[in-house]
Amino acid sequence: MRFEQVDPDRLEKLIEINTLINSDYSDPRAVLQRIVESATDLTQGEASSLLLVNPETQKLYFEIALGDKGPQMQNFSLDMGEGIAGWVALHNRSLIVNDVKDDPRHRADIPQQIGFPTDRILAVPMRFNERCVGVIEIINKKNGREFTNDDLQWLEIFANQAALAIQHADNFKRAREQISVLQDQVQGERGYHTLIWASKAMEEQLGLVERIANTDSTVLILGESGVGKELIAEQIHLRSARNAKPFVRVNCAALPETLLESELFGHVKGAFTDAVSTRRGRFELADGGTIFLDEVGDLPLPLQAKMLRVIQERTFERLGSSDSITVDVRIVTATNKDIESLVEQGEFRSDLYYRLNVLPLRIPPLRQRPEDITELASFFLTRFSRETNKNIRGFTDEAVETLLSYSWPGNVRELENAIERAVVISRSDRIDANDLLLKMDDPVSPERYTGQPLKTSMNMFKAQFIRAALGRHGWSHTKTARELGVQRSYLSKLVKDLGIQKKGDSAE
Numbered sequence: 001m002r003f004e005q006v007d008p009d010r011l012e013k014l015i016e017i018n019t020l021i022n023s024d025y026s027d028p029r030a031v032l033q034r035i036v037e038s039a040t041d042l043t044q045g046e047a048s049s050l051l052l053v054n055p056e057t058q059k060l061y062f063e064i065a066l067g068d069k070g071p072q073m074q075n076f077s078l079d080m081g082e083g084i085a086g087w088v089a090l091h092n093r094s095l096i097v098n099d100v101k102d103d104p105r106h107r108a109d110i111p112q113q114i115g116f117p118t119d120r121i122l123a124v125p126m127r128f129n130e131r132c133v134g135v136i137e138i139i140n141k142k143n144g145r146e147f148t149n150d151d152l153q154w155l156e157i158f159a160n161q162a163a164l165a166i167q168h169a170d171n172f173k174r175a176r177e178q179i180s181v182l183q184d185q186v187q188g189e190r191g192y193h194t195l196i197w198a199s200k201a202m203e204e205q206l207g208l209v210e211r212i213a214n215t216d217s218t219v220l221i222l223g224e225s226g227v228g229k230e231l232i233a234e235q236i237h238l239r240s241a242r243n244a245k246p247f248v249r250v251n252c253a254a255l256p257e258t259l260l261e262s263e264l265f266g267h268v269k270g271a272f273t274d275a276v277s278t279r280r281g282r283f284e285l286a287d288g289g290t291i292f293l294d295e296v297g298d299l300p301l302p303l304q305a306k307m308l309r310v311i312q313e314r315t316f317e318r319l320g321s322s323d324s325i326t327v328d329v330r331i332v333t334a335t336n337k338d339i340e341s342l343v344e345q346g347e348f349r350s351d352l353y354y355r356l357n358v359l360p361l362r363i364p365p366l367r368q369r370p371e372d373i374t375e376l377a378s379f380f381l382t383r384f385s386r387e388t389n390k391n392i393r394g395f396t397d398e399a400v401e402t403l404l405s406y407s408w409p410g411n412v413r414e415l416e417n418a419i420e421r422a423v424v425i426s427r428s429d430r431i432d433a434n435d436l437l438l439k440m441d442d443p444v445s446p447e448r449y450t451g452q453p454l455k456t457s458m459n460m461f462k463a464q465f466i467r468a469a470l471g472r473h474g475w476s477h478t479k480t481a482r483e484l485g486v487q488r489s490y491l492s493k494l495v496k497d498l499g500i501q502k503k504g505d506s507a508e
C-alpha cells in the first residue's frame, strides 16, 4: 500500500485501536470487539467474526461474532482446515472469496448455523511471530459489492493489531495469575486463605474490617454457613498490628465441654484423669496475637461465664490451678446461628452477647453478591486447573448464566466444591453448565427468599426473571422488553437499578 492512498478515516481508526491496545490489558475481549467492529465498518461488511486457535485442541473457536446471531456462534468450533476460516488458519494465508457458493472450501452448513446467508467472505489470519493465532472474517460487503485487495490489506493490519492485543492480554493475565498463585502459596504456607471479592457489599465489609483491625475490641462475625467468616477473621488479624504474632483458631462446637475448657485455658498435671502433664491453652498460645473462636454460639453455658471474664479482664486460670494468667489477646468470634434467638431461649448469656456484639460484621450470602460469584469462580478454576494439571480457559456463557442464577444455599463453600467437581469432570477447555452439576432451583420457590424482607425478595426474583429473559434473547433489550410486555426504556432502567449483569461484566 502506497502512502498517498491511505484513507484518513481508516488511519484514524487504526490509531484509535492502537491506543486502546496499549491502554487496557485487562479486558482483551472488549479490545477485540472494538477491533472487529472497526474492521467491519471500514470494509463495509454486514457481519463478522473473530476466531481464535486453541493451541491445545488445535480448534478454532468463535471468540467474537458480530451480527444478529452472534451470541449463538460462541459455542461453535471448527477444526483446522475446516471451512474458510479453517483454511486460512491452516495455511496462514488471507482469502477473498467473492462467490462463496462456488468455493469448495466453504462449509455450507455454517451460514445455516448462524442463520446468515453468506455470499462473500474476506478472511485473514491473525499472526503473532509468523504463527497464526486466529482468524478475522468479514461476511458480505454492503450493497452486494465485492471485497477488494485494498479491503484485504486493511483487514490484515487490523488482524495483526488484534494478535498483538491478545499477546499483551495473555502476558498480562499470566503475570497476574503468577502473582495471585504466589500470593495464594505464601498465604497458604502461613496458614491463611486468599480472600477474593469484587462486590460493593464485600468492599463495605472490608472497609469496616480495615477500620476495626487496629482496635482491640471483640468482634462478632455473622453470616450463613460457607460465606467466608473465617477468612474475614483472618483479615482482621492480618490487617492489624498483631499480624506477625499467632492467629489461633478454636472451634467451639468441635469438643465436649471439659476438653474445650482445657483446650482454651490449658490444664495442670493431674487436673483430670488424662492430664498427665501441664499444658498451655489456646489463649496462652495466642498471646500478643488474635484468638478466633469459631461457632461461638455453641459455647457451653458454663464456659460462657468464663469467657465473659476473659473478655473483661483478659484473665483466666488453667484447669486444676488457681494461679491467674493474664494475656494480651484480640478476640474474634463467629457463628452462623441466630444468636439473638439463642439469647431469647436462654442458651446464650445475654451479657456475653452484648460484649461480643460491640462490633458485629454481617457477611452477606453469596446470592446477594453476584459480582463475587464470577470472580470466585475464576479464582477456584485457576487453582483447581493448576492442581489437576488441566488447562481450562474459562466458562461457557451458559455456565456463567447458571452460576449467576443459582441460589447457592451453601455459599462460597458450595461454589468452591462445584468448581472443583467441574474441573475434574470437564473434558473441554471451558467449563460448561452441565459440568457444574447444579440442581437449578425453582425461581418462584418461596424457600429461596426465606429470612429476607419482601422488597429484597421481590427484587431478587425480578432480577432473576429478567436475566433469564435477556438470556433467551441474546441480551437484546428490545426483544426482551417485547416478551415481558414493558417499554424498552423501563427494562433498561430495571436492569440498571437491579444491577443485572451479563456474565462476568463488572458493575462499573
Ligand SMILES: Nc1ncnc2c1ncn2[C@@H]1O[C@H](COP(=O)(O)OP(=O)(O)OP(=O)(O)O)[C@@H](O)[C@H]1O
Binding pocket: 193, 194, 195, 196, 197, 223, 224, 225, 226, 227, 228, 229, 230, 231, 232, 335, 336, 376, 412, 413, 416
Ligand atoms: N471471599 C472468599 N475468597 C476465597 N475463598 C473463600 C471466600 N469466602 C469463602 N471462601 C472459601 O469458602 C470456604 C468456606 O469459607 P469459611 O470456612 O470462611 O466459611 P464460614 O463462613 O466460616 O462457614 P461456616 O459457618 O460453615 O463455618 C473456605 O474453603 C474458604 O476458603
Ligand SMILES: [Mg+2]
Binding pocket: 229, 230, 294
Ligand atoms: Mg467457619
